[in-house]
Amino acid sequence: MSRGKHLGRLLFVFSMIALLMAGCEEPAKSVLDPQGSTGEEQLTLIKISIYIMAFVFAVVMVIFIYVLIRYRQKPGDDSIPEQVEGSTKLELLWTVIPIILLAILAVPTVATTFSLAEKPSEEEEALTVKVTAHQYWWEFEYEDYGFKTAQELHIPKDKKVYLKLTSRDVIHSFWVPALGGKTDLNPGQTNTMTIDAKKVGTYEGRCAELCGAGHALMNFEVVVDEEQKFDQWVAQRQEPSSQPQTAAQERGEEVFSQNCMSCHAIDGAELERKGNKAPNLTGFGERDKIAGVLENNDENLEKWLKHPDKVKPGSYMPSFDFLNEKDMKSLKAYLQSLE
Template sequence: MSRKGLWRILAVLALAMLVLAGCDSSKILPSDALNVLDPKGTAGEKSLDLIYFSIAIMLVVFAIVMAIFIYVLVKFRKREGVTLDRSKYKDHNTVLEIIWTVLPIAALVALAIPTVKYTFDLAEVPKGDDVLVVEVVGHQYWWEFKYPKQGFKTAQELHIPVGKKVHFKITGTDVLHAFWVPALGGKMDVIPGRVNELTLDAKKAGLYHGKCAELCGASHALMDFKVVAEEQADFDKWIAKMSAPPAPVVTAKEKQGEEIFNSSCIKCHAGMDPKREGPDLTKFGNRQSIAGILKYDEKNLKAWLKDPKSIKPGTKMEKFDFLNDQELDALTQYLMNRK
């Protein structure tokens, strides 16, 4: 390849980066959604400690190499009227060769010790009655969260108490995924037919964002979920609300929506039935988002029902374009009042 051709390729890449830098992703993710440098959990803090420690080692190595490089560059530079006498320089220096062999090994050992320790610490399964166990199931393209001790399940929205260990048992149903909450800790592979385990905690109440970190299809980038970390009292209230029977259907419009749901939706969203393909919508009205990426409101719910594949390409959810405006409004009201 000619030099001119290489410059053309570099120019195109630079232009592409400039265009992508201007893309607006705020409708999907907030600006701090993937911020791993401000951890709010034990696992995240230990990972950040390792990052800083490895950077410190690399900076020391870089400083030493650059100092030697600059020294050699200055001392042995070509100067007018000066001829370098190579005969007085040795071909090798045993002491120096030992030093630059031992130092990298020492640096690797220094980095390996805390890495191995943290790896075993984070892999240890917590015990005790105060440990919350959550079963995570990855689907294309949504997340299912089961609370076995509490006896219910939800989707796209994970609630955890602040200051307590949460032990996740993670598996999948279709393809490979990866469970990741950047602010709380590292990633864990989601493998169909296998259960992987991960322990996280949140030290501060707040809304944290989760992602799928394994390319899993057309809507991989949109396979998001929310983690709501709340104080124990608020978490207990949420548990009680999710465990209680759903609110009764009252208005005529809601009853019409219930009929539409039972005739068109229940096959894929049949509550606790393990054979269903879609998420449990029993308490859909308590969620903070739609499909994990849209703001929870009536307009977005209708847009999702009308044509979900335009929002999440490749989703198994079929569009409800056969409903007229009145029927769509009734179904929307019914779903939003399922609390």
């Protein structure tokens, strides 16, 4: 094959790699722009490994190109170069260098991994949240305050949040690109991780472990508020209002208790009895999203209730396409009135 063809192929491979890397831009953007100290520490680790890899790549490329040019076949020269085999010096060199590089990588990685899993000290007054992953939704239990919620993790700004991560079914993985991750949630086991956020805002979270058909849509939000606003949210969650105000909402409550109560709880007292089969719907009217993926509005709510599996493949919520128009309307009015 001619040298031109080789070069063409090489260029093709490089452009494909560039293309692939460009495709990673979306999630990478926020990993590379961390909004909390956990994210920052993890970015430092990413940088260490990128620098080491870049260094290795550069050294290998220089040697590679040097050898290509220096030992290429010259016109009219059919001789075979001297064949070398088993150079102790070289063998040692390319065994020891990677060991050193791996050690440089391993020490901070292991140290950071363990320190991020540690429980914050008493003085830091961390907020503890138990996170339980389910196919395909997230449950957040505020142990200090005695309530549970789903799909939205609310945390105060500048405060350590100690997460106790577990799963009800299969292995999931907790990942909020801007704040930190990825930590596995394993059934029958609790992993821990501490995160914090330095800026008010809403950050997207994902499940980062293929857990079934709905995996790609197992999204959640981390809502970071000023401490005072967070406290208000906590007070509202502790004293939720679920009393129907209108006739439609009243009918909606009836429809709900006939069709939905076997899985969903609406206020604290019923929680444990339900065995957490489905998201707690207390304060549902205030959520940004339905099931973590749809904008929370009337139209989408109906779409979800009629065919959850069309929104999220494999969802364990049954279809309620058999409710008549009036009941559906009342049910929506009731759900949206929950604060």
